[in-house]
Each structure stands twice: as C-alpha cells, then as structure tokens.
Amino acid sequence: MSALSPNIATRLAPHALTLAIAAFVVVFSIIEPAFLKPDNLVGIVRQVAMVGIMATCMTFVIMTGGIDLSVGPVLALSGVVAFFAMEAGYPLPLVLAAGLAAGVAVGLVSGALIAFFGLPPIIVTLAMLSIVRGSALLLGGPDLHSIRDQPGFTFIGTGSIAGIPFSIYLFIAVSLLMIFLQKMTPIGICVAAIGENERAAFLSGHRTRTTKMWLYAISAFGAALAGIIQSSQVHTASATYGEFGTELDVIASVVLGGTSLMGGNGSVARTIIGVMFLGIMNNGMNILNVSIDIQLIAKGAIIALALALAERG
Amino acid sequence: MSAAANPNAGSASLVEARGLTKVYGNLTALNKADFRVMRGEVRALIGSNGAGKSTLIKILTGAVMPTSGSVTLDGVELPLGRPEEMIRNGIGCIYQHSNMAPAMSVLDNIFLGRQPTRRLGLVDVKAQRREAEELLERYGIDLDLDAVVGELPTVKQKEVEIVKALALDAKVLLMDEPTGWLAASDVRRLHDTIRLLKSRGVGIVYISHMLDEIFTVCDTMTIMRDGCVIAEADVANMTRAKVIELMVGDRLARESSAAAHEARHPCGNGEVRLSVKGLTRRGMFRDVSFDLYGGEILCITGLIGSKRTELMHAIFGSEPCDAGTVEIDGKSVNFHSPGDAMAGGVGFVPEDRHRDGLMLGMTVTENLVMTTLRRFRRLFLLDRKGIEAASNRSIDDLSIKPADGRKLVRHLSGGNQQKVLVGKWLRLGPKVIILDEPTVGVDVGAKAEIYAILRAERDRGAAVLVVSSDLEEVMTVADRIGIMVSGRLRSIHDAADMSMAQVVAEIGAE
Numbered sequence: 040m041s042a043l044s045p046n047i048a049t050r051l052a053p054h055a056l057t058l059a060i061a062a063f064v065v066v067f068s069i070i071e072p073a074f075l076k077p078d079n080l081v082g083i084v085r086q087v088a089m090v091g092i093m094a095t096c097m098t099f100v101i102m103t104g105g106i107d108l109s110v111g112p113v114l115a116l117s118g119v120v121a122f123f124a125m126e127a128g129y130p131l132p133l134v135l136a137a138g139l140a141a142g143v144a145v146g147l148v149s150g151a152l153i154a155f156f157g158l159p160p161i162i163v164t165l166a167m168l169s170i171v172r173g174s175a176l177l178l179g180g181p182d183l184h185s186i187r188d189q190p191g192f193t194f195i196g197t198g199s200i201a202g203i204p205f206s207i208y209l210f211i212a213v214s215l216l217m218i219f220l221q222k223m224t225p226i227g228i229c230v231a232a233i234g235e236n237e238r239a240a241f242l243s244g245h246r247t248r249t250t251k252m253w254l255y256a257i258s259a260f261g262a263a264l265a266g267i268i269q270s271s272q273v274h275t276a277s278a279t280y281g282e283f284g285t286e287l288d289v290i291a292s293v294v295l296g297g298t299s300l301m302g303g304n305g306s307v308a309r310t311i312i313g314v315m316f317l318g319i320m321n322n323g324m325n326i327l328n329v330s331i332d333i334q335l336i337a338k339g340a341i342i343a344l345a346l347a348l349a350e351r352g
Numbered sequence: 353m354s355a356a357a358n359p360n361a362g363s364a365s366l367v368e369a370r371g372l373t374k375v376y377g378n379l380t381a382l383n384k385a386d387f388r389v390m391r392g393e394v395r396a397l398i399g400s401n402g403a404g405k406s407t408l409i410k411i412l413t414g415a416v417m418p419t420s421g422s423v424t425l426d427g428v429e430l431p432l433g434r435p436e437e438m439i440r441n442g443i444g445c446i447y448q449h450s451n452m453a454p455a456m457s458v459l460d461n462i463f464l465g466r467q468p469t470r471r472l473g474l475v476d477v478k479a480q481r482r483e484a485e486e487l488l489e490r491y492g493i494d495l496d497l498d499a500v501v502g503e504l505p506t507v508k509q510k511e512v513e514i515v516k517a518l519a520l521d522a523k524v525l526l527m528d529e530p531t532g533w534l535a536a537s538d539v540r541r542l543h544d545t546i547r548l549l550k551s552r553g554v555g556i557v558y559i560s561h562m563l564d565e566i567f568t569v570c571d572t573m574t575i576m577r578d579g580c581v582i583a584e585a586d587v588a589n590m591t592r593a594k595v596i597e598l599m600v601g602d603r604l605a606r607e608s609s610a611a612a613h614e615a616r617h618p619c620g621n622g623e624v625r626l627s628v629k630g631l632t633r634r635g636m637f638r639d640v641s642f643d644l645y646g647g648e649i650l651c652i653t654g655l656i657g658s659k660r661t662e663l664m665h666a667i668f669g670s671e672p673c674d675a676g677t678v679e680i681d682g683k684s685v686n687f688h689s690p691g692d693a694m695a696g697g698v699g700f701v702p703e704d705r706h707r708d709g710l711m712l713g714m715t716v717t718e719n720l721v722m723t724t725l726r727r728f729r730r731l732f733l734l735d736r737k738g739i740e741a742a743s744n745r746s747i748d749d750l751s752i753k754p755a756d757g758r759k760l761v762r763h764l765s766g767g768n769q770q771k772v773l774v775g776k777w778l779r780l781g782p783k784v785i786i787l788d789e790p791t792v793g794v795d796v797g798a799k800a801e802i803y804a805i806l807r808a809e810r811d812r813g814a815a816v817l818v819v820s821s822d823l824e825e826v827m828t829v830a831d832r833i834g835i836m837v838s839g840r841l842r843s844i845h846d847a848a849d850m851s852m853a854q855v856v857a858e859i860g861a862e
Contacts, residue, residue, distance in 0.1 A: 223732075223733050223734055224729075224732050224733060224734055225725045225726065225728070225729055225734055227734075228714075228718055228721075228722075228725060228734075229725070231711070231714060231718070232711050232714065232718075232722060235711035235712065235713050235714055236707075236710070236711050236712070238707065238708055239702075239707075239708055239709055239710060239711060239722075240711070240722070241670070241689075241690060242668075242670055242690050242700065242702055242708055242709075243690065243722045243723045243776070244689075244690045244691040244693075244694040244723055245691070245722075246689075246691060303713050304713060
C-alpha cells in the first residue's frame, strides 16, 4: 500500500531493542509508578552490573563466532581463590589480583585449546565449565566461606560513592574500556575481521590465533571480576556461585544486542542495551509480582521472539 | 570402438541431451549444447572454469532447470529440474567431495535413505545384504560390506559411492573430478573399476582437468568453451596440444598483438629480489627453483592441479613446505606465517577473493587497511583520519567504484571487489607481490585496469609474480613465463621468445 512503511521499518530495525525498552518502561511505570523511582532505577543497574560486565567482556568472543559457556564456574572460582588469599593474610590488591588471575588463567587455557588446537569453542568451554566447577569445589568444598572484617573488600560489592553503588562504577568502567578497545584501537577491526573471515584475516598477516586466545582471557576476566563483586556483596565465597543459567543470561544479553552467533558484526555498546533490556524486564516482572516460573517462561519467550525478529531484520 | 570390445554397445545413445540452454539474467551459461553418452562408453567432459561443464552436469542431475532443451534416456524423455526423477531413471552422480556417512557400514551407506522394508516398516537386513552381494558380483567389485566407511581408504570410499549409485539402477554415472583426492596407485585402481563398469554397459561421463587421466581411461571427449560444445572426438584421434588449443580457443591461440610485446622487461632491473631454491612439499610440488627480479612480471602458468597455488602459499609462509629455501634480497628467510612474509616485504593476493581475500561484510576502507593496520596506530589509538585518507587515495588510484569507503565490499561488483583486494596489498608497498589468478571472474574492463596496475607496480621496481591459467593474460602481461607441470617447474622463458602455441605445447607435455 504505502511505499513508506517498509522504509520506516528498515530505519527503525536497528533501534528495535531501544524502542522495546522504552515501551517496557512506559508500561511498567503506568502499572506501578514506583518503577520510575530513582532507587528502583539504580537498583536495576546494580542488579545487572555482574551480568553486564560478563556480557561486555564476552562480546568479542561471540563476534569471532565463538562462545564461552564457562563464565559461571569461573565466577565461583575467582571468589574462592580471593577468599583463600584473604585468609592467608595478603593485602587487598594481591587478593584481587589472585582472584582475577585465576579467571584469566582459565580463559587462556580455553583460548589456547580453541585457537591453537582448533577445537570447537562450545565443547572446550563446556568441558571447562565442568573442570572449573570441579576445581572450585576441590578448593573450597561445598561450604559457604564467610568473609569478615575486610572493609576494603566489602566496599567493592556494597559500598557506594555519591549514592551510587560501587559495582555500578565498575560496570561503567569495564563498559567504557571495552567500547574504547572496539572503537579506538586496532583490536576492534581485528576482532571483526576474524569473525567475518578468519582465513582472510590470517592471510592478511593478522595473528589470528594469539588474538583469539586473549579474547577468551578477556571473557574470563569479566567473569572473575563478577565473582569478586558477588563474594563481596554477600560477604561469602562459595564454589557453587554462578549457578547454571548464568552463562545463558550473559549470552542472551550479547545476542539481544545484535551480535551474531555466526560471528562478524557486533557492538559492545549494543550489548549494554541488551543487558538493560533483560534487567528492566526482570525488574518489571518482580514489581508486578509475577511468579518465578512465569518469569522464566516469559523471559525465554521474549528472547526467542527478539532473536526471530533480529534474524528477519 | 568396436562392437566386439563392447558387447553392450548399441548404436543408439543411452543419454542424449539436445539443445540445452541455460540463461541467468544476461549471462548465457550454456548455449544450445548437444551431448550424448553411449552404453559402455567413457566420455570425458573438458573445458576451463566457466566453460559451462557444471551447468550441463547440474541439468543432467536435475539440480538446474534448463531454459530450453531436452534430455532423453534410452529414447524416453526425462522430466527436467527434478533430482529425484533423474536418480529414479538411472542417472547417478559421484561428487568430488564424498557424500557418505563415515561412521556407518558399507552396507548401510549403500542403502542410506532407501532401506528395503518389510511389513511394519522394519528394515529388511537380509534383503539388503542379498541385493548388495548381487550387485558386487555383477559388477565385479570387491568390498567388505561390514567395514566402516570412514576407516576405508579414499579409493574404497569412492567405490562405495559407485555401488550406492549402481544400487539405484544407475545406467549412467557422472563422475566429477573423481581422482581429486587420490594417490597415483589409487587412480589406477579407480580406472580399473571404471573399465569394469564400462564392460557391463554403464555409460560414464568423466569430468577432469587431468589430461593424463582422460587419455588413459576415456574413449571419447566433449570439449566446451564459453557455454558451447565446440568439439566432440575420439580420444585416439586427439593430441594434448590440440585439446588445450580447443579449450582456450583460437582467438587466444593467435599471436598476441605487437602492443603487448613493446615493453617487455625480462629479468627487470637485474637485481634478484626473490630466490626460490629446491622448494619441495611432498605430494604437492618438487624441487622448484627460480629467481624473480625487481621490475619484472613473471607469470607461472600450467594446468589446474599443477600445484601452483600450493607453491605460492609455501613461499608466503601460509602453508608448510618440506625442503628448500626462500631468499629475499639474498637473505635466507623461509617464512612461517603471512605476518613474517609481510614484514619481509612480500604481499600475496590469493585466488579466491571470497574465501581467502576479503571481509565481505566489512567496509571498503576497513578492507583496504587490513594489511597495514599497525601503521595507523598512534600509541594505542587508531588514527581514523589517517585511515580514511589512505583509503581515499587507494580508491582514487585504483578508481574503485562507487568511490565511497563506507560501502560494504559485499555490495561491489566482482571487478571492484578484486581491485579492493589488490589495493589492500599495494598499500603494503611490497618489494615482492604474488598474485594468484588476479582476474578470475572480473569483466574485460576491470581486467585491463588490473593489468595496468601490475605494470605500474613493475615500473616502480617491484618484483611481480603472477599465477595464471588464462593464456591470453599470460601473453599480455608476462615479461617471463614459467611453466609448471604436475608439481614441477618445467621451464622459464622470455615471453618475447614464446608464441601461444609453444606455451600450449609445453603445458600439455608429459
């Protein structure tokens, strides 16, 4: 009928997720005005900070056509390692470094297996999921380890500056760093090139294998940082944190942000929009007292719907 | 062929295709082609890439619907464009890449997808085995039905594919480059099998770039060029030189014009840039040695399968070699990765721009700076302005159209994509630039532009090494011509001393 409508549709398609967020906000705030209160909005960002850090850090991996299923156990491992470093009496910087280094080491191993031995990322990180969970349990046992009298460590998850929780600052810092890497340094073009055509990137002189290995280390770094935030928030470390489903939220955020699981196109900035979308949806359903079973079903359906629309666009 | 040698040979054709034409948009892939195969005949189908062979084969397998024309089998007209009908009527195809289920047994593979069933849909294993044994006996093929296909040598796997086709009552077998993955002794074995099938009355279409094999196993040949069937002949009445001349066409067999000769620079400025000594990769190429000078264009030509591409990858460090040395400006280098080679001043424009060359989903600018990214790094930052300026210069120099660096490469024409690919390597400013089939699939205008670029590179003093199967191209741009036959660099000549006919004769020589 109208030659205009497909044109509008193609122009709006890239902003579909932003529009969906706006629609959610309008609907939730009409039904429950408390949704728009600053406390609630800050609460949403605080809730998504950990998933957000992991998702921005995993975006490059997914852009190369890879995936990282091992983020949940890495999160747990980093918390447990940090706890034992604290118990051993090391100063805070070393405690944090130990937790983060444990995660990065896992990422380097996965990355090396994938990049240098050509193993499929889904299998390697699935195996790592099991190995790392097992290692965390071996190290920490099934118990909760409570963290006491560590004001510096506790500040990371519970402290706030100017009324904004510190974990939000961390989320913002990591996001800015990843956007900076993608937009302002050669890394962004290298990652896109590997995802588009790895062989052509190799033949153009790029060190594709080394780059890929480090991308898994970045993803694991995000998970390790999330693990430290988690342990700090609840004053405990446990080998069972980052339970099954953590990786799905992270991957869903990245993919909702428009990064193709096939590799190639992708954007850290858009991943953040994906993270906010999931966060607002969860929060809205909580406010509306939707029960957890229905929440899970609704979340899955909306993710599937969003992806189906993205595929068509 | 005599009736005595071929008891099943009748006077009527087994398969007969008449006036097959296939038009894609404004491109005629196949033009009024007639093609026939007799009972017990092995017919070679020959032509360069793009001659129309694969279109013809796809019509015979039903994968492509012709624009016009008909196909009959035993005088009965076949419904076209329907693969399952072609198989049901007895046209089988053995593809270049295996179509088997490697973890299953030979017997299961033979009946894959069409198990004979008893009542209630249960697989009738006994009937399967009986039928398979009968087949093997009838065609004299020796196979263990219980062996797992993936554990068999490649040649045996080919036999399983053949038996699978025969189990479908194939009267004609189309074989597309059937020896592509086989060692020499296995080729002989496969040819024995083909002769057996032939003696049982099966008609075979043998598609291959390997002239040796065609002269060994085929009875007759059909030669195609530019979508037309241009010759049919008995193999016994043909020579290799004659076949190649027919394949490339007499247009090209004419001496290239005087203009092309005017500025030949054999051995360029006399300084050896690249020196290859005794380079060997087992099963690929052997003992290849040559010098490449600054300011010259050396074209290496030969038949497809003469391993020129593999040789170039070995020089560039993207594929391994087993022995030999590569020297740049007299220093032994032997690159282990493309990055090494680039640091040593070598660029490489690969043959397949979609698979090996370009990031189709990225912009022209991003592709153009792909080889030189680190030059645009200021501390850690990407110098976006510098990149844009460099890209605009390349777009200007090579007249890439549309002249917009933000366009995705996917949306450019073949010729302009190729210019982007060449351009990204020129940006490196290489001392030695290798180009593998630099004008495949580009139109005449873009070809001329690419030749001009090659000459400009030569004149600036670069050493240019071109791999090409296109003899007109070789005669047009080469200062010297190297001829590669079956993994060996047979000879190198000054281009001015060679006629097209002499080159053809050398390419085809054993």
